[in-house]
Amino acid sequence: METLRARFETLRWARGADEPITEATARATTPASDDVVEISLRFCDGGIESARFRAHGSPATLCAADWACEYAETGGADVLTLCATDVAEALHLARIQMPAALMAVDALQAAYRRWQDVGAQEHQSQQTVSTV
Amino acid sequence: MSDQSIYLDHAATTPIDPVVAEQMAQALHLANPASAHSAGRLAAERVEQARATVAGHVGAASEQLIWTSGATEADNLAILGGLAQQAPAHIVTARTEHKAVLDPIRQLERGGWRVTWLKPGADGVVAAADVLAPVQADTRLVSVMHVNNETGAVQDIAAIGRQLADHPALFHVDAAQSLAWLPIDINAMGIDLLALSAHKCHGPPGIGALVMRRGLVRLRPLMHGGGQERGLRPGTLAPHQIVGFAAAVRRLQVCADAPDRVRALREHLWAGLSRISGVIRNGQPQSTAPHILNATFAGLNGESLLFGLPGLMVSQGSACTSGGQESSYVLRALGRSDAEARASLRLSLGRTTTVAEIDAAVAQISNAAARLTALQPEAA
Ligand SMILES: Cc1ncc(COP(=O)(O)O)c(C=O)c1O
Numbered sequence: 001m002e003t004l005r006a007r008f009e010t011l012r013w014a015r016g017a018d019e020p021i022t023e024a025t026a027r028a029t030t031p032a033s034d035d036v037v038e039i040s041l042r043f044c045d046g047g048i049e050s051a052r053f054r055a056h057g058s059p060a061t062l063c064a065a066d067w068a069c070e071y072a073e074t075g076g077a078d079v080l081t082l083c084a085t086d087v088a089e090a091l092h093l094a095r096i097q098m099p100a101a102l103m104a105v106d107a108l109q110a111a112y113r114r115w116q117d118v119g120a121q122e123h124q125s126q127q128t129v130s131t132v
Numbered sequence: 133m134s135d136q137s138i139y140l141d142h143a144a145t146t147p148i149d150p151v152v153a154e155q156m157a158q159a160l161h162l163a164n165p166a167s168a169h170s171a172g173r174l175a176a177e178r179v180e181q182a183r184a185t186v187a188g189h190v191g192a193a194s195e196q197l198i199w200t201s202g203a204t205e206a207d208n209l210a211i212l213g214g215l216a217q218q219a220p221a222h223i224v225t226a227r228t229e230h231k232a233v234l235d236p237i238r239q240l241e242r243g244g245w246r247v248t249w250l251k252p253g254a255d256g257v258v259a260a261a262d263v264l265a266p267v268q269a270d271t272r273l274v275s276v277m278h279v280n281n282e283t284g285a286v287q288d289i290a291a292i293g294r295q296l297a298d299h300p301a302l303f304h305v306d307a308a309q310s311l312a313w314l315p316i317d318i319n320a321m322g323i324d325l326l327a328l329s330a331h332k333c334h335g336p337p338g339i340g341a342l343v344m345r346r347g348l349v350r351l352r353p354l355m356h357g358g359g360q361e362r363g364l365r366p367g368t369l370a371p372h373q374i375v376g377f378a379a380a381v382r383r384l385q386v387c388a389d390a391p392d393r394v395r396a397l398r399e400h401l402w403a404g405l406s407r408i409s410g411v412i413r414n415g416q417p418q419s420t421a422p423h424i425l426n427a428t429f430a431g432l433n434g435e436s437l438l439f440g441l442p443g444l445m446v447s448q449g450s451a452c453t454s455g456g457q458e459s460s461y462v463l464r465a466l467g468r469s470d471a472e473a474r475a476s477l478r479l480s481l482g483r484t485t486t487v488a489e490i491d492a493a494v495a496q497i498s499n500a501a502a503r504l505t506a507l508q509p510e511a512a
Contacts (some may be wrong), residue, residue: 008439014507027509034471035433038509054509059439062507 004063004091011062013069015040015052023118026110028103033057035100037065039107041072043115048072048079051108060097064104067091072108079112138489138496139445142332143281143309143424143480149334152379156336159375164368166360175371182378189381190307190326191317192343198361199374202340203308204232206327209342209354209365210304211236214273214325216352220244221270224301226258227251227465228285229277232327233306237275255416256285256466260292271301278310282449282462282478283415284424286314293322302350308332308340312384312483313391313421318343330373334483335380339373390483395422397490398481402427404494408501414463414476425479428468432504434475440500444493449476 015021024041035057042050051069055062064087071086072079087093087101139147163171165179180194187197200206211233215223225237227249241247248266252258263276274296276287289305296303304325307316312333318326324345331337342365344351357366384390398417402425405411414426426449429437434448449460459473468476479493 005439005442008436011507017506021510036509054507056504056508057433058435061433062436 004059004093007063007066007091008059011066013051013053013066013073015054019052024111024115026107026114028106028110030099030103032099035061035103037061037103037107039065039069039072039104039111041108041111041115048112053104053107058097058100060091060093060100061103063091064088064093064097064100065107068104068108072112079108082108137443137445138493140479140481140485140489140493141445141447142482142485143284143478144447145331145337146312146334146482147484148336148376149380149383151383152335152376155379156372156376159372162371162375165371166358166368179369179371179374182374185378186328186341186381187343189316189384190311190328190343191319192326193346196318196346197341197343198365199369200340200342200365201338202331203230203306203327203329204340205354205365206329206340206342207232207304207306208236209351210302210325210327211240211273211275213351213354213364214302214304215240215245217350218272220246221272222246222248222268223273223275224248224250224263224266224271225273225275226263226277228256228258228280228283228462229275230281230306230308233275233277233304251465252285254467255419256280256283256414256462257419258287260288260295263292264295267296267299267301271299273302273304275304275306277306277308278316279307279314279421279424280462281309282424282460283426283466284309284420284422284480285415286310286419286421289323290321297322309424310421311381313394313423318345324348330377330380333380333384336373336376339370339377341377387483391422394481394483394485397485397487398422398425400487401425401479401481401490401494404491405497408498409505412472414466414468423481425481426463426476427479428463428472428476429501430472430475431508432475432501434477436504437475437477437497437500440503441496444496446477446479446493449473449478 022040022042027038029036038054040052041048051072053065053069055065082105084101084105087104162175165176183194183197187194223245250258278289279286293303302324305323306327308329311328326343329340353364360366410430412428449463459470463473
């Protein structure tokens with residue numbers, strides 16, 4: 001069973017100081033608190049090469065963002081079918097922590113869609129796509 | 133507690149002093165102090181010696197002290213027992229009192245009592261003049277704690293007591309957090325009812341005392357039974373707890389240099405923490421008890437900050453562990469926002485705290501704060 005504490009200790013998918021923001025970047029926020037999740041994707045050969053996050057908030061928010069990045073980068077799965085309940089189950093989140101899972105999924109899927117929408121065009125801006 | 137952990141939560145409870153534990157272990161074999169036989173008389177003798185010790189430490193005589201299960205019970209007995217025989221009238225207290233005071237007063241408020249809830253200044257202190265200002269002819273109780281359990285703010289009890297001397301209102305003081313750190317004299321400070329607790333001064337939990345002004349007879353018991361403690365607090369006394377409380381008080385007298393030493397350590401702690409960007413101190417060094425430092429780490433999430441400090445035993449302002457729970461009402465009363473109150477830590481030192489522990493705590497908190505800062509998205 002994955003614990004928040006164990007994941008919080010590493011947060012391996014955090015975007016480091018030397019890793020620049022990518023064009024496929026999106027943020028999600030929540031009216032429940034001042035928490036925010038930002039996920040940046042990098043692509044190669046039509047697939048996700050790397051997924052990195054920055055976040056402010058509770059341990060659940062940081063861990064959900066980290067988990068979503070791991071899923072996107074290593075799962076080879078379709079990120080657009082990921083549900084917040086998948087994140088919540090994987091991290092054993094309590095009901096009250098559900099906004100954390102929603103933000104992580106929203107930021108990830110929005111970043112992915114930005115890459116799809118933009119296609120081959122160059123696009124530098126980033127945006128906050130959702131408020132859960 | 134693991135070997136590497138650093139305990140900076142002495143305001144919650146203090147580790148028992150080994151000398152105290154030793155004396156308690158021996159006292160476990162004592163008989164019921166209410167028994168008339170020689171074993172009972174021996175137990176009663178020990179209980180009375182302890183009573184004289186604890187009462188004497190706060191300038192009172194033995195007959196002014198009754199044993200309770202802790203400060204919570206002493207507060208309840210003082211407030212509910214002190215006002216039991218009276219028709220609803222007026223009470224003055226502060227919003228920053230401990231729940232053991234707030235909740236019985238709220239219960240009286242529901243029963244028709246009018247309550248003036250005082251707001252402290254930004255330093256957590258309620259000025260004596262502000263306590264006196266709302267006192268009216270029908271004010272029956274003024275309840276002000278000596279040292280606040282979250283910020284360490286010290287109230288000028290003597291100034292309040294002096295000015296209430298000619299008023300019939302009872303002056304109740306919760307001194308759970310001050311007993312170990314500041315001198316208390318019930319007469320010189322003009323206190324009518326004083327609540328004490330042993331486990332905040334390296335004694336055992338589960339024992340406290342209510343000390344009353346000489347000649348005070350207005351109290352009604354909250355429980356009824358065998359008539360112990362002059363009927364004010366019936367139930368078989370626990371001699372080992374009582375002996376432990378007195379032993380802890382004697383140790384305070386032996387360790388009389390502790391307050392100055394701990395105050396210096398606390399300032400050393402602040403010198404380290406103040407280098408963290410966005411940190412705000414809640415309280416002024418000159419008006420806080422030696423053992424408490426409360427700081428807000430503005431811009432950080434308090435829950436994540438605590439999560440990043442698994443080896444450090446500290447607490448958030450209140451028992452606020454996961455999102456959605458109430459943030460510290462004490463810090464909000466001082467003007468902190470909900471987010472700031474959640475981003476606050478109470479670090480409380482004890483007389484066994486070392487410089488090495490403080491240095492390690494500063495390093496851990498600085499690292500945890502730096503990590504959270506690095507994780508934050510750049511400003512949008
Ligand atoms: C100021 C204050 N009052 C009362 C209490 C309650 O004391 P006890 O645990 O002895 O009931 C505490 C401790 O939690 C306290 O800090």
